[in-house]
Amino acid sequence: MGSMSGFWTIFWAKLSEFLPNLLVGFEVTLIVAAGSFVIAMSLGLLLAIARQSQNRWASVPAGIYIEFIRGTPALTQLFIIYFGLAQLGFSLPGLVAAIAGLGLNGAAYVAEIFRAGLQAVPDGQRQAAISLGLTPYQTFRHIRIPQAVKLMMPAFCNYAIQLLKDTSLASVVAAPEVMFRARALVMETYLSMQIYVLVGLMYLSISIPLSILAGRLQRRTVKMAGAAA
Amino acid sequence: MPILSVRGLQKSFGNFNVVRDVSFEVERGQKVAIIGPSGSGKTTVLRCINFLERPNGGVIEIDGERFGVRMTGGSERFESDASLAKKRADIGFVFQRFNLFSHLTALDNVALAPRLVRKMPREQALEIGRRMLARVGLSGKENNYPDALSGGQQQRVAIARVLAMQPKLILFDEPTSALDPELVGEVLAVMRDLANEGMTMLVVTHEIRFAAEVADRIIFMDGGQIVADGPPRQVLYDQPTDRMKQFLRSLSSDNAPTAGAPS
Ligand SMILES: Nc1ncnc2c1ncn2[C@@H]1O[C@H](COP(=O)(O)OP(=O)(O)OP(=O)(O)O)[C@@H](O)[C@H]1O
Ligand SMILES: [Mg+2]
Numbered sequence: 001m002g003s004m005s006g007f008w009t010i011f012w013a014k015l016s017e018f019l020p021n022l023l024v025g026f027e028v029t030l031i032v033a034a035g036s037f038v039i040a041m042s043l044g045l046l047l048a049i050a051r052q053s054q055n056r057w058a059s060v061p062a063g064i065y066i067e068f069i070r071g072t073p074a075l076t077q078l079f080i081i082y083f084g085l086a087q088l089g090f091s092l093p094g095l096v097a098a099i100a101g102l103g104l105n106g107a108a109y110v111a112e113i114f115r116a117g118l119q120a121v122p123d124g125q126r127q128a129a130i131s132l133g134l135t136p137y138q139t140f141r142h143i144r145i146p147q148a149v150k151l152m153m154p155a156f157c158n159y160a161i162q163l164l165k166d167t168s169l170a171s172v173v174a175a176p177e178v179m180f181r182a183r184a185l186v187m188e189t190y191l192s193m194q195i196y197v198l199v200g201l202m203y204l205s206i207s208i209p210l211s212i213l214a215g216r217l218q219r220r221t222v223k224m225a226g227a228a229a
Numbered sequence: 230m231p232i233l234s235v236r237g238l239q240k241s242f243g244n245f246n247v248v249r250d251v252s253f254e255v256e257r258g259q260k261v262a263i264i265g266p267s268g269s270g271k272t273t274v275l276r277c278i279n280f281l282e283r284p285n286g287g288v289i290e291i292d293g294e295r296f297g298v299r300m301t302g303g304s305e306r307f308e309s310d311a312s313l314a315k316k317r318a319d320i321g322f323v324f325q326r327f328n329l330f331s332h333l334t335a336l337d338n339v340a341l342a343p344r345l346v347r348k349m350p351r352e353q354a355l356e357i358g359r360r361m362l363a364r365v366g367l368s369g370k371e372n373n374y375p376d377a378l379s380g381g382q383q384q385r386v387a388i389a390r391v392l393a394m395q396p397k398l399i400l401f402d403e404p405t406s407a408l409d410p411e412l413v414g415e416v417l418a419v420m421r422d423l424a425n426e427g428m429t430m431l432v433v434t435h436e437i438r439f440a441a442e443v444a445d446r447i448i449f450m451d452g453g454q455i456v457a458d459g460p461p462r463q464v465l466y467d468q469p470t471d472r473m474k475q476f477l478r479s480l481s482s483d484n485a486p487t488a489g490a491p492s
Contacts, residue, residue: 127281128328128387132342132394133318136310142345147332 011194018185018195025181026202032098032167032177037160039103044110051115062111069108075169077105082173098170098177106163113155117148151221157214161207178202230293232257232398232429233278238287240273247273249453251287255398255431260424262440262461263433265450266476271433274450275400278431279320280313291316292397318346321391321399325407327383329375329390335362336371339390346394354393361389365419381412385419392423399423401432437480441465449473 011018050062069077078101085092092100121144129139171180182199186192231254240248248270255261263271276282278289280297289296296316299308308316329338340358343349349357362371365385375383384404391399404420405413417439424430424443434440440447441461449457449464451472457464465477 122328122331124324124326124328125330128322128324128330128390129342130314131279131281131317131320131322132390133314133316133346134342135314138345142341143330147330150332 008194010189011191014189014191018198021181021185022178022195022199022202025176025178026199028095028175029164029167029170029177029179029202030206032095032102032170032175033160033164035099036102036106036167037163039099040106040110040159040163043103043107045114047107047111048114048118051111052118066108066111069105070112074102074105074166075172077101078169078173094170094173094175097173098167098175101173102163102166102169105166106159109159109162110156113152113159114148117152117155118144120151121147154214154218154221157210157217161210161214164203164206164210231255231290232259232292233431234288234290234293235274235278236288236290238274238277238289239285240270240277240282241285247453248277248284251450251453251455253448253455253458255429257397258427258429259446260428260430260432260444261446261448262444263431263448263450264435264437264440264476266479269450270453271450272402275322275402275431275433278400279317279322281322283307291320314346318342318394319397321394321396323384323387323391323399323401323404325403327375327380327387327407329383329386331375334372334374335367335378335386335389338375338386339393342390343393357393358389361393362386364392364422365389366415379412380408381415384408384416388416388419388423398429398431401430401434403433403435406435435480437465437477449476451476 047062047066050058051066053059053062078097081101081104082092082094082097085097125143125147126139129143130136134142167177168179170177171183174180178199182195186195189195233255235254236252238248238251239246251270251274253261263274265271273282277284278296280289283297294316297308297313299306299312329335330341333341336355336358339361340351340354343357344351344354347354359368359371362368365388367382367385367389370378370382370386373382375386378386388399388404401420405416408416413436417436420430420432420439421443432440432444444461446459447457447461447464448455456470456472457468464473469477
């Protein structure tokens with residue numbers, strides 16, 4: 001009991017020291033999340049298009065990629081990019097490896113979200129657009145994508161939450177994100193409980209709003225689908 | 230020259246021949262109805278005409294221009310998507326299930342293609358959209374989304390959407406068969422107006438009375454082939470085949486043609 005309260009005394013005394021340090025780390029966390037999100041979204045869209053293509057040279061490799069990513073742990077993929085590439089003479093900084101790794105990983109999941117969303121748009125609308133003289137690209141851009149994106153929004157929010165948490169993997173390749181800094185602080189101070197709880201709260205400050213947003217979008221989507229039926 | 234010429238059209242799915250050697254023509258301003266039992270290939274013929282479905286054989290000509298195939302250096306090639314799209318823009322297609330764009334208002338549904346395909350400025354496209362909605366009796370519904378419209382209203386928006394492209398020919402695939410009975414009349418009324426204004430129309434329908442009254446010709450299809458093609462009176466009453474009599478009996482009685490309907 002005595003030592004616990006002692007820890008808290010030290011914690012409060014040092015909070016002003018920890019907090020800026022951890023916040024700098026959390027900024028890096030957000031950069032990793034944002035960077036990999038952008039990669040995952042763009043590559044994921046391309047993968048989804050390739051996957052549904054009539055051309056086997058596009059659809060088969062895309063399928064293999066998606067299966068490989070979804071069938072192996074993100075940590076393994078990250079190690080391949082960081083340690084594996086280094087062995088071949090391409091050493092990437094931890095931060096770059098983390099963004100690339102999580103982006104390449106997320107692309108497979110995003111591709112599946114896009115595929116499901118595009119499939120949910122009734123094919124009759126594609127046919128109507130084509131019959132009016134829209135090109136396949138215009139149909140994709142003006143009819144299918146806008147509706148698919150609306151349907152996909154809740155899934156993208158959930159993916160963003162998952163990604164935010166997965167950025168902690170970056171700590172094992174020495175990207176100076178919040179978990180990496182927290183571990184260093186704990187080694188210095190032995191205040192594991194206090195520091196990790198504080199870090200947990202930082203993650204929650206982003207994930208809870210995202211989760212509420214996902215819930216709202218979900219209800220809206222259900223309403224949309226109900227009205228269409 | 231006919232506005233539409235179909236010669237030796239064939240289409241199969243797998244090794245099932247759905248359309249076998251179908252030929253007919255539609256002259257400018259003509260209204261032609263296609264009737265026939267379920268599965269006889271009516272929808273497939275319509276979908277082949279604007280290449281929503283690629284025929285396996287035969288020739289489709291719109292205004293004398295070959296559709297879907299290009300001659301390059303003496304050999305036939307499939308037409309490119311862009312070139313197909315340009316030709317489809319001149320042929321309206323009204324679907325059984327309306328197929329409105331559910332993320333767009335009625336007005337945007339109608340104005341989209343003029344803007345994207347005809348490259349019209351936004352304001353001008355919206356102006357045309359409003360005019361076309363008025364033409365199908367839907368002024369005041371411009372800002373409704375499809376799910377806030379009845380089936381009959383949705384189908385009228387779909388017709389307005391087609392009209393906004395000023396098509397040379399409109400193909401209708403059972404435009405009223407997905408509608409509640411009380412909503413059928415409003416759509417048929419719009420189609421009657423179009424017919425009276427001289428629009429060229431090819432209509433697949435089970436509304437025999439409508440076909441008998443409005444069409445210049447009725448085509449009866451069975452088993453992927455045309456078994457009769459002529460003026461309504463002739464096809465329906467003067468020399469009906471046994472198959473035709475059976476088909477007419479299969480239609481619900483309230484929809485059956487009145488004896489001696491005008492042709
Ligand atoms: N994409 C497809 N793949 C496989 N078979 C098809 C396809 N489209 C149509 N068919 C088959 O072709 C046959 C003719 O279909 P089609 O829709 O042209 O008939 P229809 O005369 O329009 O019938 P209905 O009056 O029921 O609309 C049917 O047996 C149908 O099952
Ligand atoms: Mg049909």
